Amino acid sequence: MELSVVMPCLNEAETVETCVRKTIGFFEDSGIDGEVVIADNGSTDGSQQLAREAGARVVPVVDKGYGNALMGGIRSARGTYVAMGDADDSYDFTTLGPFVEDLRDGADLVMGNRFQGGIAPGAMPKLHRYLGNPVLSFVGRLFFGSKIGDFHCGLRAFNKESIMRLGLQTGGMEFASEMVVKATLAKYDIRERPTTLSPDGRTRAPHLNTWRDGWRHLRFLMLYSPRWLFLIPGLVFMTLGLVAGIALSFGPVRIGEISFDVDTLVGAGAALVIGFQAVLFALLTKVYAMQEGFLPHDSRVQKITDWWSLERGLLLGGLLAVAGLGGLIASVMHWRVNSFGELDPRESLRIVVPAATALVVSLQAIFASLFVSILGIRRRQHPPLTDPAEEAAGVVDAAAHKVASEEAAETKAETVKAGSDEVKAAKSEAAE
Numbered sequence: 001m002e003l004s005v006v007m008p009c010l011n012e013a014e015t016v017e018t019c020v021r022k023t024i025g026f027f028e029d030s031g032i033d034g035e036v037v038i039a040d041n042g043s044t045d046g047s048q049q050l051a052r053e054a055g056a057r058v059v060p061v062v063d064k065g066y067g068n069a070l071m072g073g074i075r076s077a078r079g080t081y082v083a084m085g086d087a088d089d090s091y092d093f094t095t096l097g098p099f100v101e102d103l104r105d106g107a108d109l110v111m112g113n114r115f116q117g118g119i120a121p122g123a124m125p126k127l128h129r130y131l132g133n134p135v136l137s138f139v140g141r142l143f144f145g146s147k148i149g150d151f152h153c154g155l156r157a158f159n160k161e162s163i164m165r166l167g168l169q170t171g172g173m174e175f176a177s178e179m180v181v182k183a184t185l186a187k188y189d190i191r192e193r194p195t196t197l198s199p200d201g202r203t204r205a206p207h208l209n210t211w212r213d214g215w216r217h218l219r220f221l222m223l224y225s226p227r228w229l230f231l232i233p234g235l236v237f238m239t240l241g242l243v244a245g246i247a248l249s250f251g252p253v254r255i256g257e258i259s260f261d262v263d264t265l266v267g268a269g270a271a272l273v274i275g276f277q278a279v280l281f282a283l284l285t286k287v288y289a290m291q292e293g294f295l296p297h298d299s300r301v302q303k304i305t306d307w308w309s310l311e312r313g314l315l316l317g318g319l320l321a322v323a324g325l326g327g328l329i330a331s332v333m334h335w336r337v338n339s340f341g342e343l344d345p346r347e348s349l350r351i352v353v354p355a356a357t358a359l360v361v362s363l364q365a366i367f368a369s370l371f372v373s374i375l376g377i378r379r380r381q382h383p384p385l386t387d388p389a390e391e392a393a394g395v396v397d398a399a400a401h402k403v404a405s406e407e408a409a410e411t412k413a414e415t416v417k418a419g420s421d422e423v424k425a426a427k428s429e430a431a432e
Contacts, residue, residue, distance in 0.1 A: 003027075003034040003100060004079030004160075007056075007087040008069035013045040015089040015201040020054035023093040030097055038087065039073030041065075047087075066207070067175025071168060074160065083157035088200035090123060091155040098193050099157035108162040108188035111148050111180065112155035112195030123197045127210060136217050140177060143225040146184040148192060152176045152217070155195050162188060167293065173213040174220040181224055185296050224295070226285040234278025241272030245357070249350050262349040269357040276361050280368040287375050305372060313369020320362030327355025 005023050009016055020036050027034040036056040040048050041064060048058045061072030074082055081103045085091040091112075099110045119129060137151040154176070166182040168175065183190055200206070222229045244260075245268040247253050252261045287305055289295035331351040335343060 001033050001035060001079045003032050003081045003083060003096075003157075004037050004077035005034065005083045005085070005093060005096070006037045006039055006070060006073035006077055007085060008039050008041060008066055008073065009043055009047050009051070009087045010041040010069070010207060011043045011045045011047060011204070012087040012202070013043070013047045013050055014203065016047050016056075016087045017050045017054045018089050018201065019085075019087050019093060020051055020056045023096075024055050026094040026096060029094075030100075032100065035078060037073045037077055039069040039076075041069040063171060065171035065175075066173050067168070067178070068171040070175060071171075074163065077160060080160060081157060082160045082163070083155070085155040086200070088202050088206070090198050090200040092196060092198070093155075095195060096157065102191045102193070103157055103159060106189060107159075107191045109158040109179070109183045109190045110156060111150065111190065111192045112153040113148075113150040113192050114153055114195060114197045115150055116192075117194035117196045119197045120199060122199045125210070132210065132214050136177070136214070136221070139218065139221050140180065143221055143228050144181055144184050146180060146190075148180055148184075148190065150192075151180050153195065158183075170220065172216055173208060174216045177217050177220050178224075181221070226282045226289070230278045230282035230285065234275045234280075234282060237271045237275030238279065239275070241268045241270070241275055244268035245272060245354060249354055251350075252346075262346050262353070265349060265353050269353045272357055273360050273364075277364055280364060284368065284371060284375070287372060291375060305376070308369065308372065310369050310373040313365055313372070317362045317364075317366035317369065320358050320365060324355045324357075324359030324362060327351055327358060331355060 007016070007019060012019075016038065020038070023034075023036050026032070036051075036054075038048070038051040038056045038058045039061050040051075040058055041061050048060075051058050057076075059073055059076045061069045063072070070084055074084070081100065083093075083096050083099060085093060099112075102110045114124070115133075124133075133150065133152055137149060140146055140151045141148070156179075158179075163179065163183075166179070166186060168178055168182065170178045180190070245265060248260060248262070248265040248268060252259055253264075254260070283301070283304065286295065286298060286301045290297055290301065331348060334348060334351060
């Protein structure tokens with residue numbers, strides 16, 4: 001079978017029959033060997049029976065959620081290619097021809113683009129059309145280097161084998177983003193086709209929740225991009241904290257009529273610590289995600305972790321700790337010079353803040369080095385130790401036992417047969 005069209009369904013009795021008949025008509029007109037799979041997520045309005053009567057195959061999916069329903073349908077699909085779309089009659093399944101052509105040409109994923117094809121009046125809320133979808137699609141392109149203009153288009157087609165290799169896991173509406181992100185990271189051949197969006201044919205409210213599902217999409221995009229979530233903000237904080245801290249350690253800094261002094265120095269120290277911690281989080285997250293298969297292998301991160309051994313991390317942390325302790329000793333000596341009396345904060349904090357910052361960063365470096373080393377531990381199951389001589393002897397004993405058992409069975413059978421013959425002979429003599 002060439003194409004399976006999967007539609008998630010939860011109480012779509014008003015429109016599911018129309019969608020199925022349109023799709024089957026498309027198969028007949030295009031000469032495509034295809035099927036319609038309705039991934040039912042627990043409908044209670046008779047959608048299942050209507051879909052079957054229209055010619056679809058209904059697959060029940062117990063786990064609730066848009067992504068769960070789709071994955072249940074995709075796993076059950078029999079086609080080499082799979083197209084997916086909502087069962088609310090907002091997408092025209094008779095326009096799948098160009099999608100199939102791209103798949104035949106070698107594409108792994110073909111996305112619809114509603115902004116190129118056209119959005120009918122009333123088909124999409126203005127908040128989604130002018131803010132939600134454009135912003136989230138822009139974030140996806142920025143974070144992952146994707147060229148897709150409409151990350152959340154519900155009409156798309158793909159090579160089933162390619163998508164199954166991605167190991168998609170999300171169960172909600174963010175499934176749409178996960179597919180594009182993971183396909184992009186896997187360097188798949190992703191193409192885009194203009195598609196139209198019409199007002200759906202339902203009288204009830206849609207399942208999509210604007211703020212909840214929008215946040216789930218944004219959260220997924222951030223969690224799958226440690227670079228933008230941790231690394232870039234961390235580098236910004238580190239740079240600002242380091243530059244400001246060095247400048248203020250030598251005295252107040254005046255810019256125009258504004259004067260920056262030790263209060264700003266404390267903030268600079270905090271920014272440096274926060275930034276360094278964020279950079280470490282970016283590294284740790286990337287290492288973990290690479291090892292667990294959530295993110296593809298990154299040679300740059302691998303080079304860093306190969307260089308940053310436990311010993312080097314401990315050495316770096318130790319040097320920073322020595323610098324911090326030296327600063328604290330200097331601050332005590334400064335206090336001693338002042339007879340352990342009251343100090344001028346504008347002088348003492350210029351020694352204490354950099355010293356304390358160096359100590360905190362040193363401990364962060366040491367702990368991060370230990371944690372990276374823990375992540376590098378591989379779980380391995382060793383085969384049981386066996387002595388070849390004992391193993392050979394065991395095989396011989398087993399064979400001998402088998403032969404002995406067979407001989408004993410044959411002897412028993414012969415004995416039984418002989419006894420039976422004697423009984424028959426005795427009966428025959430008695431009869432005579």
